[in-house]
Amino acid sequence: MSGRVEREIQFVLNDRVVELRAHPATPLLDAIRGTFAQKATKEGCREGDCGACTVLLGQARDGQMAYRAVTSCLVPIGDVAGQHVVTVEGLQGTAQQPTPVQAALVAELGTQCGFCTPGIVMALTGFLLTAPHLNQDEATLALAGNICRCTGYAPILRAAAALVAQHQPLAPVTDRVPGLVATRALPGYFTRIPQLLADLPPRIRLTQLPAGTRVVAGATDLLVQGPHGLLDHDVALAGDLCADAIELVDGDLVIGAGATMEALSHHPLFLAFVPQMPQYARLIASQQIRERATLAGNIVNASPIGDFVILLLALGAHIRLQGPDGMREMPLDQFHTGYKQMDLRPGEWLAAIRMPAGQREQRVAFEKVSKRTHLDIASVNSALWIQVDGQRIVAARLAAGGVAPVPKFLRKTSEALRGMPLDNATVRLAGELARAEVTPISDVRGSAVYKSRLLERQVFAHFQRLFAIEEGLP
Ligand SMILES: Cc1cc2nc3c(=O)[nH]c(=O)nc-3n(C[C@H](O)[C@H](O)[C@H](O)COP(=O)(O)OP(=O)(O)OC[C@H]3O[C@@H](n4cnc5c(N)ncnc54)[C@H](O)[C@@H]3O)c2cc1C
Ligand code: FES
Ligand code: FES
CATH class of the missing domain: 3.10.20.30 (Beta-grasp domain)
Known part of the structure; x- marks a missing residue:
């Protein structure tokens, strides 16, 4: 065990x-x-x-x-x-x-x-x-x-x-x-x-997480902090605990928590949600890291600038938590409760991520700005999922990282976009609302003012990428 x-x-x-x-x-x-x-x-x-x-x-x-x-x-x-x-x-x-x-x-x-x-x-x-x-x-x-x-x-x-x-x-x-x-x-x-x-023995399978046990998945966050913190602990390997299958179940896409960033980025079922994912993945770590880094690790590590967590927030993902009292499911946007804090109970682990079928075949854009383009963590990242009917926005979900203590779902901006015309004025309004909804801090990745301006520009970039709408800044 x-x-x-x-x-x-x-x-x-x-x-x-x-x-x-x-x-x-x-x-x-x-x-x-x-x-x-x-x-x-x-x-x-x-x-x-x-x-x-x-x-x-x-x-x-x-x-x-x-x-x-x-x-x-x-x-x-x-x-x-x-x-x-x-x-x-x-x-x-x-x-x-x-x-x-x-x-x-x-x-x-x-x-x-x-x-x-x-x-x-x-x-x-x-x-x-x-x-x-x-x-x-x-x-x-x-x-x-x-x-x-x-x-x-x-x-x-x-x-x-x-x-x-x-x-x-x-x-x-x-x-x-x-x-x-x-x-x-x-x-x-x-x-x-x-x-x-x-001829080698099969992998062990764990069905529970004893108290005090640390889950280790790809270890691309955990081992970077040095092995000693882990070697002093009881650990459960996510590979013994979680599935890594990516499959359609009743029309929803269900992603085993052990799935890696690289596996998801090239999986045909996920590409149906985010066709540009292979391009976006180039902005996230290196291939060696993506081959190990799991989505669950990105979510539970709870870094405010995690890239996949931002994308999954915009996609309206739900997470399934398995624990001593069975399985419970919640929208991902309710999971992070404060800086590095989350609604994860003792003995629970993240077992799967579910993407509701309705999110498919909509448009999704991801932007990331860091000090260098590749192999760097974001100063600000953001993702927009949007559904349109002709020139009107039916529904939208905007999420951003590096602008709050948690990976942030911008609920007010997302709700305000519903029913709006798809034009320059809406894009400008979305940028303003997004800026008003975040609380970045100044640090080595940029000043608070820079980060909120950057988020606004990323909102413009999403609309430009998806609909070729220029925001027409004053
Ligand atoms: C060189 C390098 C570059 C990187 N670049 C990026 C980048 O560009 N963008 C980005 O977002 N991240 C980046 N990262 C960070 C890291 O790769 C990601 O956060 C990754 O998703 C972590 O996943 P993991 O499987 O390695 O998690 P681990 O390190 O194994 O675990 C991270 C946390 O999640 C917990 N955990 C893991 N799985 C579960 C589970 N199933 N249930 C409950 N708890 C769980 C662990 O206990 C731990 O607290 C980079 C890391 C490195 C080393
Ligand atoms: S030859 Fe590559 S580091 Fe020296
Ligand atoms: S020693 Fe492993 S990546 Fe540098």
């Missing part, structure tokens, strides 16, 4: 089954470099920012292997039980016979001190293994979580371009391993991994 008590954890590390006894929240990176003495995986920031610790994590799902590149400094080791972990050693490239990814980086002079290189090799190998489309744009996205301080990115991107050219055409993502084994991008043992995993 869960607990401070260590657990036996079995997984496949590169080509062999390994076992260790550890607290389930121990960072995978520490086990790789410590217990298993594989030092090529580098430790940089330990905050998910630099990508030096990137490894591949493979899971058997519906008879197929699904791999993703993740930052091992933020992966709790308990979560890799029953999975395949691939480190750069596991690619089995040598100086005489490097893998195509390693060869491309060398050929394009894509490495100087080399500290970032193992992470970049893993990110690019993950790209070849998992990218639905093999093009330069997707390669750049796959590298967005990798920082290189001394080479500069041009040679690394040239190496990516060479790999894209070399690997055309590539098989569908579900059948890509044989082709990559043939080019030696992956070693031959990859074909035996499904059998090795099948």
